[in-house]
Amino acid sequence: MNTFKLLSEKGHRIGILATPHGKIHTPFFMPIATRGAVKNLNADELHKLKSEIILSNTYHLIQRPGLDVLKKQKGLHVFIGWKGPILTDSGGYQIFSLSKFRTLTRDGVTFTSEIDGSRVSLTPESVIDAQLTIGSDIIMVLDECPPWPCSYEFAKKSLERTLQWAMRSKKHFERSMKKRGVPLSTRPLLFGIVQGSTYKKLRDASAREMIKIGFDGYAIGGLAVGEPRALRNKVLEWNTLVLPKEKPRYCMGVGKPEDIVDAVRGGADMFDCVIPTREARHGRLYVRNSKKTITQDGFYKIIRIKKMVFANDKKPIDMHCLCTTCQTYSRSYIRHLFSIQEGLALRLATIHNLSFYLSLMRELQTL
Numbered sequence: 001m002n003t004f005k006l007l008s009e010k011g012h013r014i015g016i017l018a019t020p021h022g023k024i025h026t027p028f029f030m031p032i033a034t035r036g037a038v039k040n041l042n043a044d045e046l047h048k049l050k051s052e053i054i055l056s057n058t059y060h061l062i063q064r065p066g067l068d069v070l071k072k073q074k075g076l077h078v079f080i081g082w083k084g085p086i087l088t089d090s091g092g093y094q095i096f097s098l099s100k101f102r103t104l105t106r107d108g109v110t111f112t113s114e115i116d117g118s119r120v121s122l123t124p125e126s127v128i129d130a131q132l133t134i135g136s137d138i139i140m141v142l143d144e145c146p147p148w149p150c151s152y153e154f155a156k157k158s159l160e161r162t163l164q165w166a167m168r169s170k171k172h173f174e175r176s177m178k179k180r181g182v183p184l185s186t187r188p189l190l191f192g193i194v195q196g197s198t199y200k201k202l203r204d205a206s207a208r209e210m211i212k213i214g215f216d217g218y219a220i221g222g223l224a225v226g227e228p229r230a231l232r233n234k235v236l237e238w239n240t241l242v243l244p245k246e247k248p249r250y251c252m253g254v255g256k257p258e259d260i261v262d263a264v265r266g267g268a269d270m271f272d273c274v275i276p277t278r279e280a281r282h283g284r285l286y287v288r289n290s291k292k293t294i295t296q297d298g299f300y301k302i303i304r305i306k307k308m309v310f311a312n313d314k315k316p317i318d319m320h321c322l323c324t325t326c327q328t329y330s331r332s333y334i335r336h337l338f339s340i341q342e343g344l345a346l347r348l349a350t351i352h353n354l355s356f357y358l359s360l361m362r363e364l365q366t367l
C-alpha cells in the first residue's frame with residue numbers, strides 16, 4: 001500500500017504522507033524528542049507550533065523509561081500526551097555517535113550504557129519489536145551509520161551488514177504484522193536506510209538493494225556526520241536518482257536551514273535535526289531576512305540574545321515571526337531571562353527557533 005501522495009514535482013517535491021496517527025504535509029521537519037520530550041516544550045506547545053510529527057529514539061527509550069513502562073502505558077503517544085505521528089530512530093545513529101561504548105557483530109550491536117554501565121543489545125528483530133511496543137508510526141530499520149571519512153573497504157563491509165539487517169528487519173516486520181493481525185490500513189510504515197558513505201558505487205548498490213527488499217519509504221543515512229556541504233548534495237543526488245519517485249525520502253540528520261533547502265531542492269521530503277532546539281538553549285536565535293528568498297544566501301541570521309546589545313532592545317526576536325514568543329516578549333526580556341538562568345528562557349527560545357524551522361517548511365510546502 002502506498003501511503004505517500006506526490007502532489008507536485010514542479011520545482012521540488014510536495015506531497016502528503018499518511019500514517020496511523022494522521023497525515024503530514026511534505027517536505028516536513030521533525031522536532032526531536034529523543035527520550036519522549038522535545039526539550040523544554042510540552043505536547044500542547046508543539047501542537048500550537050503546528051508541528052505535524054515528532055521524532056523519538058528507540059535506543060534511548062529502551063534505557064529510560066524502558067519498554068515495560070511503555071507497554072503498561074499503552075505506548076509512547078499516551079505516555080507523553082502527543083496525538084500526532086511519531087517516527088522512531090532505530091539506534092543506528094548511536095552506533096556512530098556512541099562508538100566508544102558499543103560492540104558490533106553480524107547479529108547486532110551491544111552498548112554499554114553511559115548511565116549505569118548496564119548492557120543494551122539491539123538486533124534487527126528486537127529493534128522492530130521495540131518500535132511496535134513504543135507504537136511508532138514510522139519505524140526505522142537497524143542500520144550502521146559509518147563515520148566520515150572512512151575507507152572504501154570499511155564502508156563496503158558496513159553496508160553489507162546494513163543490507164543483511166534490512167532483510168531481516170523486513171521479514172520480521174511482516175511476520176509480526178501477520179501474527180498481530182494488523183490490517184494494512186492501520187500498519188505503521190517501515191523505512192529502509194540507504195548507506196554507503198560517500199562512495200557512488202556503494203550508494204547506488206545500497207539504494208537498489210533496499211528497493212528490492214521493498215519499504216514504505218527510504219532514508220538517506222550517513223549524512224551530516226562532518227562531510228562538506230557540496231559532497232552531501234552530491235550523495236543526495238546519487239540516491240534520489242535511484243530511489244522511486246512515489247516513495248517518501250528521509251534525509252536523516254540534515255540540518256541547517258540552508259542545508260534543508262538544498263536537500264528539498266535535491267528531492268528529499270523529510271528532515272530531523274537537533275540544531276534548532278539545541279541552538280535555542282544556547283541563546284542563538286534565528287531571524288529571517290524578509291528581503292531575501294529562501295534560495296538566496298543570507299536568508300536568515302542568528303542573533304546571540306545573551307549579548308549586552310540586547311539589554312534594552314524592545315523589539316521581538318523577529319518582527320515577522322508569528323510565534324507566541326515574538327508576539328508577546330521583547331529581546332530585552334528574553335536576554336534578562338537567560339542572564340538569571342530562568343528556565344522560561346529556554347522554553348521561549350525553543351518555541352521561536354522551532355517556529356522558524358516549521359515556517360520554513362510551510363513555505364517549502366507551498367512553493
Ligand SMILES: [Zn+2]
Nearest residue numbers: 321323326352
Ligand atoms: Zn518567533
